[in-house]
Amino acid sequence: MDSIEDIASGLNSAAIHLIRRLRKEDSKLNVGPARLSALSVLVFGGPCTLSELAGYEQVTSATMSRVVSGLEDNRLARRKPSPDDARALRIEATKKGRQLMLKGQQARVDGLVRELKHLNEKDLKCLHQAVKVLKRIERKV
Amino acid sequence: MDSIEDIASGLNSAAIHLIRRLRKEDSKLNVGPARLSALSVLVFGGPCTLSELAGYEQVTSATMSRVVSGLEDNRLARRKPSPDDARALRIEATKKGRQLMLKGQQARVDGLVRELKHLNEKDLKCLHQAVKVLKRIERKV
């Protein structure tokens, strides 16, 4: 009944529904999902090259090149020459980009907090532990 | 330290990364994400109208109309007249659609199982409990 397959299936479904609810918060920012996701890598992970960004986001460099152009149009990020390699770029978030991302992150967290605040202490501890386990898995993958 | 905001933030991040890893499995099916997601509603939730499908997926009817056309082109779903309302449609998955979705679901679960099977019994129980809590939240939202 609670086989490892069932847990996997439940996690899959829970993640899908969680993300679906949180997308509503993102849509208020008037920046498309690909741009927001790339911007979050830049804001929370620091500057990187276009290929690195494409790797994190699991898209081709061609796609990422256009996403970064969009971010530049919105003044949310900028391209700079890489100090190490004249072929590569150093892509970084602007101040406006950082502010937007922090605002969006806050809206997501607020949305989730509204859902969580009716839980009892035991359930909150349970989620807290689960987050730790999931983070541990991520580091291994 | 483990405030409700921290838990919310951790859940957000964990869900994002989980979904990102699982997307790789979906891409092998050669059906776009919007079609797959709509198809999963039809397969696991049963037939419904176009507006209902649009509501679940949080897109406009205009967008869903085209997604359903795409599913029909792929022979994964079909439109039928609604028995109750001559304006409305009954949209249902085809046999091919059900088979593809079950295959995709299995691939996602297999991918997750590969990540989970190194966990000890305690961590698995923890995730199992967390899934229950998250399902409870979903029903309230």
Added chain:
DNA sequence: TTCAACTAATTAGCTATGCTAACTATATTG
């Protein structure tokens, strides 16, 4: 050391997916 092979990024052209606005057809309601 020079030249071939590789790597980083961009561009063009295609498809898919999101939107709004305008439309057709059917239901509902005053």
Added chain:
DNA sequence: CAATATAGTTAGCATAGCTAATTAGTTGAA
């Protein structure tokens, strides 16, 4: 019955995904 509301489609636009081809810079091996 007429006005209004609802279900779905279409057209036109922007964003985002892909491959293939191109430009520019790096690396490595003869």
